[in-house]
Amino acid sequence: MAVRTGGPGALGLSLLVVPLLGQEGVSMRRMKTSGGTTSGTTYIDLEDVKVPVENLIGKEGEGMKMITTNFNHERLGIAIGVTRSARVALSSAFAYVLKREAFGAPLMDQAVVRNRLARCGAELESLSAWIDQLVYQMSRMTKKDGNKELGGQMALAKAKAGMVVDECARCAVLLFGGNGYTRTGQGELVEKIYREVPAARVPGGSEDVMLDLAVRQLVKNFQAKTKALGKQKI
Structure with missing residues (x-):
């Protein structure tokens, strides 16, 4: 403690x-x-x-020094898990609308369904690529440089992951319809993921705090590097 x-x-x-x-x-x-x-x-x-x-x-x-030492790893770990949950929810919905028929045709034949999947898919793939980039940077940077350069980025990625899983889980529940509202049957997985969304957006630093932290660190780094450039000899 x-x-x-x-x-x-x-x-x-x-x-x-x-x-x-x-x-x-x-x-x-x-x-x-x-x-x-x-x-x-x-x-x-x-x-x-x-x-x-x-x-x-x-x-x-x-x-406090020891607690903050783990912040980047904790938030990256949360973001990775949350991104996976978002992918499971969206892929489950994708598979469901391919087989679920309404008025003699699969739900996937409806443009509104494809549009909803595409929007969530774009958010998810962008987040996934960003997470890969952060993992690469963290594995190449020293602990000292990582704390300085990636703290705000990790906070922002963690916040964004919560937003994306919220959107993907909500999309999945809506596409499953009544099945997505029950804790058993075909939609039980997406219902559970949607119920877990607050557990992605609050622990490890709540969303608003993470967004604020990201901008504050961006400003701090910008000012420090601008000042350093001014001291360089031409």
Whole structure:
């Protein structure tokens, strides 16, 4: 856990391993969520819990530093998983409208259906290509350069992934019709993916926070590089 062991601000936070099961002063209860049910979201209440000093991770006051070290990897991992979910939803809808008939013809014969699939497909393929690019950049950059150059990009990609899976899942549910509204049968997979959309748009940094972070870092990098160019000798 990140706990405050010092004064205000980030430098007052440290990471501690806090025992939970059978620990005096700890009470827990399961929190029901609309999605992400396998994550075991739990409310934890701590009341005068004693933690051995040797349970400190790293150095005191470096908790926030260690937490932020993983931000890029966490957001990239979320974006990759979300992109895959979007592809599963859209491909399921694609297969369904090829076989589902209305008035003697497959749904795929309707221009409005093809248009909806094409719009979602364009968003999905753009996102997928961007994710591939970010994976390549992260694997080639040093940790220091990656934190500086890719933090905003990762935040933006994570936010965009949430938007794309929302659009693809909604498209799939609508094309499945009534089948996409039930938790069993042909549409149960797309119904589940659509229910999990908030779990893609909130954890790892909620969407609005990620969008703001991306622009703020872009401005910061732009100003720093513009200043550096001004100092170069001609």
